[in-house]
Amino acid sequence: MTRGLTGARGLTGGGRTPTIREVAEAAGVSRATVSRAFTRPDLLRPETVERVREVAARLGYTPNVVARALSTGRYATIALVVPDIANPFFPPLMRGAQQAADAAGYSVVLGDSDESPAREDVLLTKFAHQVEGVVLASTRMPSARVREHATRRPLVLVNRDIPGVPRVLIDSASGMAQAVEHLADLGHRRLAYVSGPASSWSNQQRRRAVRRVAAARGLEVATVQASRPTYAAGIECTSALLAARVTAVVAFDDAVAQGILAGLSAAGVAVPDDVSVVGCDDVVADTTTPPLTAVSAPTRMAGQLAVEVLLRILGDDDVADTRHVLDSELIVRATTGPAPRTRRRRGTTADRYTDGRRRSLGS
């Protein structure tokens, strides 16, 4: 066979990483001793450890993790699979995960499924051989398939609630409930929920929370479906919102809320004087104009916690079926205010900009 990468440049060539054998020869010991100097120094005489390490350092030796993985099955690597790296919800999560892994000496291989369940499936089977476990965020796969993958490798879910599979959940419902209470307190009687992807666990959770609290407080809720959870889609659904004649809008996430802010601004509707707007996730919320009232989700913590749970599973064997729930909370900024007291004519300012369509109430 041709030599592997490390050997490809000849024994004396520059830039090559030496192997355990070369260190052994240089130090005048066996390969096993070199190995132990790094993994089980307690089994060796202190002088030996020191001598071996010194030689290793001089030669620039570092243990080959791949060879070690093949031998031990410990890859010191986990996979992190997300639907879309560029979605601002995920970078903080990735960072939390990355740092937790790093702190434990683990590497992170990254998978971007491009929002496709089929791609998730491909990535997961691909990673099965090179990682010890996987953190799967906001998966769109069917529960059965997720369970299958979970039997092949330790797997921790983020924002997907499948009994039997360890999971870390961000309870945006708690924050959403606060948001609706907040709006009710401000005198709003009629609000809209702008819905995200139908298959999204988070969306279902948020929609339900809004409906529940609204019902409890006697508010009417119109549901408007955003085509995608994006800024552009937020702008698009503005006219539908105006047609729905609401005084407050709770959006699926910040991007949509931000789009709605832009759409309202373009339509000459004042925020929060005419309409109040609430976002969710709080990833960009404090950099909008005006600063967005939003439900703050501890995404970074979720990433960190997911990795910690995974590493715990990798350590012990039975931390099975853990379910961690992280609370969210409403951060009140400048896009929510008292409901407009009076309507000057039969129609509000908003009427001038509606497209005439009306959305049904309640769904």
Next chain:
Amino acid sequence: MTRGLTGARGLTGGGRTPTIREVAEAAGVSRATVSRAFTRPDLLRPETVERVREVAARLGYTPNVVARALSTGRYATIALVVPDIANPFFPPLMRGAQQAADAAGYSVVLGDSDESPAREDVLLTKFAHQVEGVVLASTRMPSARVREHATRRPLVLVNRDIPGVPRVLIDSASGMAQAVEHLADLGHRRLAYVSGPASSWSNQQRRRAVRRVAAARGLEVATVQASRPTYAAGIECTSALLAARVTAVVAFDDAVAQGILAGLSAAGVAVPDDVSVVGCDDVVADTTTPPLTAVSAPTRMAGQLAVEVLLRILGDDDVADTRHVLDSELIVRATTGPAPRTRRRRGTTADRYTDGRRRSLGS
């Protein structure tokens, strides 16, 4: 020795991935034949390939990439090291890199150096054994150290110009030049450049471009240093900008520009009527209020190109010292407008909000 992960659950246990040997036995062929059925099917009789693949599929066999890596030295993995995942500049870059790698069957391990050169160094040595090559973005390491790492593993830089090391550069200078021309055409005579990290290659490049074109067009340039390239720092330096009595501001990046927008808004200064603002990178620019005029950097393309260059190096041997430059361009939106024609009194509106300090011109 203890069995590895794949063997840990016994030969018949569920969830285990079968090895090449089991497929060979089940198909009644040798391990070599199974291997060839996947890597060199042209060497086998079609019927054999088909039979082996069928058995493999039935057993759920997939080649173990780690074992393959140990044998061939081809890891089918590259590393991507960035200073900060959560910095909005990087996710698009990461995504481009990820997808290019994915298209070639490569995995990406992710490193976040937390803006620390020392961490970069640690990550790079750690990854040396598990990847074929690395893409290093916006590194803060000294050139000599980067060169050293580049001799150990194929390495492609993004946004760092070190001769001898393959690199992909985003020429923000071209866009910055356009920005200054644009402002000059609008009648501005006095502008500020809000500077980013002093050690940043991009910052040096941008500052120079602004100065050069400003000089050519006879504009005065005040330089204001932002403490960090963040939204908060942008807000902070607003007072200094007002004190500098400029009618236009060119910011190091979008985050700073966005902070400046907020700061100006809070100070009652109208954009673009009183002051024009230009951002750079264009990562959030079209979601600000008003939409930010910005220099658009093809970050996603940079990530993609960097990986393509790396893979090319991994393929052939001598693509050495390539230097790809990607142009940027100015996207004019709503934060730039004609310079205010007249000053109504001795002072502009802005004077009411300055802190009295003045910044020196030219630096």
Next chain:
DNA sequence: TTGTACGCGTTATCAA
């Protein structure tokens, strides 16, 4: 306390 020798799962060489 240290060395010997085998196995991890795969690919490549050589022979058949």
Next chain:
DNA sequence: TTGATAACGCGTACAA
């Protein structure tokens, strides 16, 4: 066209 077998670099029973 296929099979037997030696690597790849490391960890670890077992023996010394």
